[in-house]
Amino acid sequence: MTTTKDFALFGAPPAFDKPIPIGQLYFPSAQRYEAAFRGIFERQYYTEYGPLNRQLEQNLQQFLGVKHAICVANETVALMMVANAMELTGKVILPAFNHIAAVQSLSWAGLEPVFCDVDPATHQIDIDQVSKLIDQDVSAILGVNLWGGVCDVKALAKLAKDSGVQLYFDSAHAFGCAVDGVRIGNFGRAEVLSFHQSNILNATEGGCICTNDDELAAKLRVMRSSAGAGSVPATVNKTVNGRMSEAQSAIALMGLEDFSANQRNNEILFELYKAQLAKISGLRLFKPKGVSFSNYQNVVCQISEAEFGLSRDRLIALLKAENVDARPCFHLGVHRDIPHSQHQLPETDSLSTSCIQLPIGALVSAQSVLKICDILARAHQASTTINARSSQDSIGVR
Ligand SMILES: Cc1ncc(COP(=O)(O)O)c(C=O)c1O
Known part of the structure; x- marks a missing residue:
């Protein structure tokens, strides 16, 4: 059974020796x-x-x-x-x-x-x-x-x-x-x-x-x-x-x-995420819509805290400790950056507080994607104990 001791956030060695970047970061030879x-x-x-x-x-x-x-x-x-x-x-x-x-x-x-x-x-x-x-x-x-x-x-x-x-x-x-x-x-x-x-x-x-x-x-x-x-x-x-x-x-x-090779690499990694994340409840992968061809350059996932067990920000803290450069999407809707904005945008507010971006691109391997998905699956299993430990230490609290 996974316990909090298995996570870098609580003292285990990180899953990756060096940070796995969010992407795309393509460097020619x-x-x-x-x-x-x-x-x-x-x-x-x-x-x-x-x-x-x-x-x-x-x-x-x-x-x-x-x-x-x-x-x-x-x-x-x-x-x-x-x-x-x-x-x-x-x-x-x-x-x-x-x-x-x-x-x-x-x-x-x-x-x-x-x-x-x-x-x-x-x-x-x-x-x-x-x-x-x-x-x-x-x-x-x-x-x-x-x-x-x-x-x-x-x-x-x-x-x-x-x-x-x-x-x-x-x-x-x-x-x-x-x-x-x-x-x-x-x-x-x-x-x-x-x-x-x-x-x-x-x-x-x-x-x-x-x-x-x-x-x-x-x-x-x-x-x-x-x-x-x-x-x-x-x-x-x-x-x-x-x-x-x-x-x-x-x-x-x-x-x-090198566009075609990079697009193909993204598509393979994206499909891998799709297959793995479908096994974890509470994580909904964004699938590019409206296109006959996609570059698959972003992996964006919406988290249902009630189903997954952890909040978006707590999950980001957990992944960062494992050297996974997970990030929020746009932090807050841009209407929140404008002083005295009167705009009421519930969907934007909901997405910008519940979505997470995961690594993909030229510097990310299939093996890394599998490892990231494994961390996510274990985080879901251990969410109750992670929450208890994190609350004590005020981790992932906005
Ligand atoms: C949707 C979107 N529009 C515009 C920009 C700005 O692009 P640039 O950094 O080239 O000015 C970004 C940057 O990430 C973006 O994500």
């Missing part, structure tokens, strides 16, 4: 990395729309089947640029179960966020609520595609068209995903992706704006560089340093070449 950087040194050119940056944009356009892929320093700055280039005004509707970046981009653009709740089954924006929130001050809907799944992009497109508002997407988690065979990057007026190290395609830091709108693309290309680089003349009222360097582009080019 040192030889390829060196060869790419030798090229940068030989050309003696670091940044400003260099050859690797141009190559990356072309490769992305081909891979995604989109007319324009505009690479940028990170997604947050890209979201700011898009809000400005789309000439948004007044209010923008977006889900609160999300990273803070989208809200910050609105704040930088002088726009007011209107937070919408999410559908608990998909974790994506609740379309019925969006339609109720549209009024004359709303200029756009900012859809968010979470966890390798997508929101109902077609229903949102219809709603936006019928209501005369613009539509764009924060697709940080959805690189490579497809809806009915059409890759993410082709929906709304623009889609913005993040190439942060936590995503399946990374540029260390970086991001990309995808659009099939020539006029918008021309503006964004001028806006991206404070020096105003863009082959098509376009008038913009602001520029920013949103450039992606050659070093970032080199990493992303290698990641793009």
Whole structure:
């Protein structure tokens, strides 16, 4: 029988010698990395729309089947640029179960966020609520595609068209995903992706704006560089340093070449989690919905404390002690980060206090997944004694 003594939280040696990262953290081989950087040194050119940056944009356009892929320093700055280039005004509707970046981009653009709740089954924006929130001050809907799944992009497109508002997407988690065979990057007026190290395609830091709108693309290309680089003349009222360097582009080019292998590795690990977690009551794995193809880049699980026996935060404390980098999803809904927010979003509040993110990606092995699932199963079995010991020591108490 498992007892508290079997857990690192109460003195046992940790299950892993070194931390198992949350993911995705893909590193190409040192030889390829060196060869790419030798090229940068030989050309003696670091940044400003260099050859690797141009190559990356072309490769992305081909891979995604989109007319324009505009690479940028990170997604947050890209979201700011898009809000400005789309000439948004007044209010923008977006889900609160999300990273803070989208809200910050609105704040930088002088726009007011209107937070919408999410559908608990998909974790994506609740379309019925969006339609109720549209009024004359709303200029756009900012859809968010979470966890390798997508929101109902077609229903949102219809709603936006019928209501005369613009539509764009924060697709940080959805690189490579497809809806009915059409890759993410082709929906709304623009889609913005993040190439942060936590995503399946990374540029260390970086991001990309995808659009099939020539006029918008021309503006964004001028806006991206404070020096105003863009082959098509376009008038913009602001520029920013949103450039992606050659070093970032080199990493992303290698990641793009290896996308299929990384996606397949994720899918295998995801299926393993699915099979193992189905045996433990109180843990509900998020399964990417709305996609004909997923990158499976995130493992997100909702915990029913009543069934599993432990609270989300106590489980995180237990896993961290075992050197498993488990995390909450977005900590709190972003509406909670806005002072004096009046938004009532029960589903967002529930998900953001009960969901946990588990490791997946290039640095995680199948053996590690099995070991993590074993810890979870044992934690469930021993939950009563773990709770008794943890309460004494105030572990996992918010
Ligand atoms: C859903 C979502 N949107 C936007 C961002 C911001 O991306 P970046 O770090 O590239 O600015 C993140 C970062 O994790 C994210 O998870």
